[in-house]
Amino acid sequence: MQALLNQSNGLLKKTASIGCQRGLASMSEAIKERIRCPSMLKKVTNNPEDVTKHLFDDMRMGWSGFTGVGYPKVVPEMMAQHVEKNNLKGKFGIHLVIGASAGAAVHNRLAKLDMLKFQAPFQNAKDVKTCINTGKTNFADTHLSKFPVDLLYGYYALDKKVDPEFPLDVGVLEASAITEDGLVIPTASVGTSNIIGQVSKKIIIEINTAEPSFEGMHDIETENPPNCGPLMIKSVGDRIGTKGMKIDPSRIVAIVESTTPDKTPNNTKPDAKSQAIANHIVDFFNQEVKAGRMPKSLYPLQSGIGNVANAVVSGLVDSPYENVTVFTEVLQDCFLDFFDKGKLDHASATSIRLSPDGFKRFYANKDKYAPRITLRSQHISNSPELIRRLGVIAMNTPVEFDIYGHVNSTCVMGTRMINGIGGSGDFLRNAKYSIIHGPACRKSKNDKFGITTVVPMVTHCDHPEHDLDVLVTDEGLADIRGLAPRQRVDRIIDNCAHPVYRPILHEYYDLAYDECLKRKAAHEPQLLDKAFKMTLNLQKNGTMRIDNWN
């Protein structure tokens, strides 16, 4: 392993651009080492035509990849070049599903060539977002636990043109290795790969030799839902499957070598607001432990991606909690610190997405970290069954939330898609503690406090009021457990909203309550002609601070 690691680190430095080495007729030593199944070695090719001959306009394609790691790098580039070379822009569109998201550069490349007719279930790339929000790409945003299962059920192949046996025409899976008995070993993420491997008519595998092998870190389920029996996972590190994916070899039409590592962004330091949010959350945990509702090892943690998530976990690293576990989608750098402090026992996820420095650190100490990490398929990592059973603490970031606790996680001003719901619904609906956190306000073009996170009514609802326990901003924390809507209002406004918005929101509630009471309809007071006035004011006048509710 150490030899491989050194070699790969070398490659990591040398490799500058995407792509396989064309014209290189012979196989690299690296790929020979990774493919231990002789019959599979015969499928290795470096000729783009061996790949592009399987691709066609209007095809349904599935990629490995989750939150920008473990995605294919070679085939997408071959496909893009194929479109450019043959002047196919506008004539070569695909229906693309990815576990969650590919690296932004690779995904953007296709978007810029107008190749994305359809995308599911998530994305996180600027040009893809533009295609979605300008009507070019149909984006089916959906729960990450549900997507692979629906794909398996044929729900993405209802179009009569599609072969019902194979909802996907071509699956492209990045892999670390293929074992002696043909098991395909994923790289830094599992995502939907195991299902894509089952439902694709043809499969192309990219063996990534630029990264050390992740062999041994995955736990791949061997049964499909429904009626697959209970998931026999009682603690976060339990295993129920095999170390790789079983894929019908007759459907593997090509194997290519990929010499490009995952491109992930660098970490940024938590800002003051993130730190304040993290402090409120750690205080809350302290209170819960003191009250006996949480053990000293906490409950398994789930945490979204980003600065606040990093700050919260960093806050916990410096807290008195020990023997902590993690049951989440994505592992970020902060969890390495947690391991290093000896406070984190085990982490379960579907992807490990570190910064470039984080990956270096991880590879350099892989023997220490890898046995404490289990990478699962996303319908297992995000399974409602497991999230409820384990009593997970879920922490996610909203676009906005309202005075009753409804949350918008996806669409700015109700209509512009950012990334997608991801796993937030899986976790918030089923967690023992459902927490959302974000800054109380953000600046707009012409107002330092122009955009409030706390609004009268969310402009798009992803998480209904029934799903939330705790709402946090840098201003404070609102614990709404066990409360009726009208009881939540003061707590949410006074603890979470920025002070400049508190009187505005209180006035709205008072007006709404009076008006609804007249109609004997005041369970959850709203004024349907004014509920979005603050957002409309932002569109027109650049700030959500309004002068009055008239």
Add this chain to the structure above:
Amino acid sequence: MQALLNQSNGLLKKTASIGCQRGLASMSEAIKERIRCPSMLKKVTNNPEDVTKHLFDDMRMGWSGFTGVGYPKVVPEMMAQHVEKNNLKGKFGIHLVIGASAGAAVHNRLAKLDMLKFQAPFQNAKDVKTCINTGKTNFADTHLSKFPVDLLYGYYALDKKVDPEFPLDVGVLEASAITEDGLVIPTASVGTSNIIGQVSKKIIIEINTAEPSFEGMHDIETENPPNCGPLMIKSVGDRIGTKGMKIDPSRIVAIVESTTPDKTPNNTKPDAKSQAIANHIVDFFNQEVKAGRMPKSLYPLQSGIGNVANAVVSGLVDSPYENVTVFTEVLQDCFLDFFDKGKLDHASATSIRLSPDGFKRFYANKDKYAPRITLRSQHISNSPELIRRLGVIAMNTPVEFDIYGHVNSTCVMGTRMINGIGGSGDFLRNAKYSIIHGPACRKSKNDKFGITTVVPMVTHCDHPEHDLDVLVTDEGLADIRGLAPRQRVDRIIDNCAHPVYRPILHEYYDLAYDECLKRKAAHEPQLLDKAFKMTLNLQKNGTMRIDNWN
């Protein structure tokens, strides 16, 4: 059993009013037969003061009961009379939780005396609704699978005044019997009773001798979440627990006899619209079976309460499907027909709520029906774990849904609570087939087609777009599986909306798309200043049919 049955049928006829027989010093033969544990017999009383001495203003109370069956009848009446007799109206309020809902008459009685300060997690009684919608009662509407668990976690006891060990001051549980070893056997529903039995400081049991015993029909889990291990249920009839509830005898402070059966409404015949909806759904099942996505025995059925649900199930009774199973919350009369036809193998639920005629039929053939029915706690009957595993077909009724597939299940015009979300979120989020169904439009005061079920944007969101597969009205069925928001619009409008609303909704979408496209924000087009115009027009002018979108 037959003797008991005859005796009970007799009681059923004789008993006219609620209440225990006061002044009757000796115990009835019936109750002696039901309480087989000698130490428990000592706790039987007919003296209201033995009960009311445990009750006090501002108390937290938990009742058995789910959808109007298995709820206490004697203690609530004693409590109401206590308030009347002592002029305590306005001075004796309680925080009440009920599995789901009590019989309307009993619940309304407390509402009329202004006794309900707080109510969770559901209700279905006219005067209770009025209290909720006029600000008198705080109603914490929540998922029925989550409620008992949150109660157990202490989330309804965060108030510092509450003893954290006992979130409830008094639990009142209706029971069929108490066994030799002290197991308390529920009646027609389990609901939250097992948890209420654990978290109540004092417990009062009502032995219902007006109904035959339900002993043997229940499966009561023996472990509490979290970390309770997988629920080892692989088919709807599997059992994981015991036949009754284990309750610490030292906390049982009184046992009373109840001689009043559950008061349930009569069935009404399905109207033409319900029949049309049912036909669309049966056609859809036929299509799915033909496509190989559904077996001939279907998947376990969940169905809400009401006419449409009855019509759908009746439609299935006359269909070619056999060996069908049911995994639902509530069993209605239609399932008896299903059993009688020999087509239904087993039904799992948390309550059996039949019409008065249905109960007669059930009791008369109990030996036939009972072994094929399993009654579970509501966090098991509605468990996301089991709903996903079994691949349930979920069918529920909306207040309204929008052109993108968001669903309002609870609040008319966004603010007036009807009953609560109930189990609809548990089932729709996790089912293999998530179906909602309702009439395309309803009449308003001044327009035969005044209220449309299909709207531009729901005024309250209980089920986000990500949760739905199929939307049905009497007009038709929209299959939105695997589609992006913009792809769903035509299908929902053209298949589900009433013809008079189709041009209005199409025009809205076109305007919204154009406007959002200008801002590059057209993933899910909406006009925030017009989205609720149809509902506002209903409030002002009595119809949702508007002349224009200006």
